[in-house]
Amino acid sequence: MATVLSTLTGRQKAAILLISLGPELSGQIFRHLTDEEIEQLTLEIASLRRVDSDTRAEVLDEFHEMVMAQEYIAQGGIEYAKELLEKGLGPQKAAEIIHRLTASLHVRPFDFARKTDPAQLLNFIQHEHPQTIALILAYLNPEQAGQILSSLPAELQVEVAKRLATLDRTSPEVLEEVEATLERRLSAFVTQDFTVAGGIDVAVDILNRVDRATEKTIMDALEEEDPELAEEIKKRMFVFEDIVLLSDRDIQMIVREVDSSEWALALKTASEEVQERIFKNMSKRAAEMLKEEMEYLGPVRLRDVEEAQQKIVSIIRRLEEAGEIVVVRGGEDELVV
Numbered sequence: 001m002a003t004v005l006s007t008l009t010g011r012q013k014a015a016i017l018l019i020s021l022g023p024e025l026s027g028q029i030f031r032h033l034t035d036e037e038i039e040q041l042t043l044e045i046a047s048l049r050r051v052d053s054d055t056r057a058e059v060l061d062e063f064h065e066m067v068m069a070q071e072y073i074a075q076g077g078i079e080y081a082k083e084l085l086e087k088g089l090g091p092q093k094a095a096e097i098i099h100r101l102t103a104s105l106h107v108r109p110f111d112f113a114r115k116t117d118p119a120q121l122l123n124f125i126q127h128e129h130p131q132t133i134a135l136i137l138a139y140l141n142p143e144q145a146g147q148i149l150s151s152l153p154a155e156l157q158v159e160v161a162k163r164l165a166t167l168d169r170t171s172p173e174v175l176e177e178v179e180a181t182l183e184r185r186l187s188a189f190v191t192q193d194f195t196v197a198g199g200i201d202v203a204v205d206i207l208n209r210v211d212r213a214t215e216k217t218i219m220d221a222l223e224e225e226d227p228e229l230a231e232e233i234k235k236r237m238f239v240f241e242d243i244v245l246l247s248d249r250d251i252q253m254i255v256r257e258v259d260s261s262e263w264a265l266a267l268k269t270a271s272e273e274v275q276e277r278i279f280k281n282m283s284k285r286a287a288e289m290l291k292e293e294m295e296y297l298g299p300v301r302l303r304d305v306e307e308a309q310q311k312i313v314s315i316i317r318r319l320e321e322a323g324e325i326v327v328v329r330g331g332e333d334e335l336v337v
Contacts, residue, residue: 020060240309254319
């Protein structure tokens with residue numbers, strides 16, 4: 001027998017929920033929505049006729065069930081959620097909730113793997129094909145992926161990093177197969193949309209968290225095999241705003257290596273925190289002169305600013321490679337004085 005809920009659209013249910021929650025709570029929810037979503041829901045609320053108490057109760061019950069299921073999934077995956085829901089609501093109701101949830105929400109592949117210790121994952125995937133390892137790392141947290149990449153054999157590190165940086169779209173069929181090999185709990189619920197993972201930004205995020213030796217091994221090999229890809233990765237490895245992560249001593253050394261005119265351009269769009277760290281590590285007179293030069297420049301082209309910032313980043317990498325400054329990365333010991 002069809003219930004009232006089965007005749008309502010998702011947007012109508014959302015509108016009824018917001019009405020039931022009242023203006024104060026609904027206003028807080030609106031803050032997290034896009035303008036288009038707010039407009040659509042407002043129109044839906046305005047077009048709703050009187051909603052009886054039974055319908056409101058059914059919508060609230062369904063919402064509570066969905067939230068509960070999401071919480072269970074976050075704790076232990078879909079099988080765990082299904083098991084708990086079956087105990088409380090019965091197999092049929094649990095299946096309906098899981099189906100609604102996985103149909104309306106994108107359950108990110110390898111969710112269970114992100115809750116697994118990197119050392120255990122390493123044991124499981126280190127003998128897989130480099131493409132398979134790259135795909136798995138692309139869906140892990142960067143810290144996890146960085147630890148695993150650092151622990152792989154040197155020649156495998158290079159292959160995995162290269163494939164990670166060139167990953168684009170992966171079909172759901174391939175994701176299902178790889179995920180089922182790693183863990184069977186989520187394979188039946190992978191979304192049918194093509195999902196995007198990997199790419200240069202993900203590769204950079206992971207490489208920024210590996211130790212220096214791993215990074216050097218990978219980058220040296222990539223420079224030989226694919227110089228353009230290596231250069232693109234290097235450009236993003238240490239961004240200008242990361243200067244705030246350096247020690248005062250290292251910043252002072254960098255300041256001496258860079259012309260005042262380059263600093264004036266580079267600091268034009270920099271955050272106040274970056275500007276203050278640079279000014280702090282100059283003499284008072286030099287800082288005042290630099291501030292005056294920045295004001296004298298007036299409006300400048302963004303391209304010129306970015307070029308100046310990139311020049312400074314290149315100098316930082318050169319100084320690091322020469323061992324004159326230290327950029328602490330994930331996987332390396334912190335420095336003690």
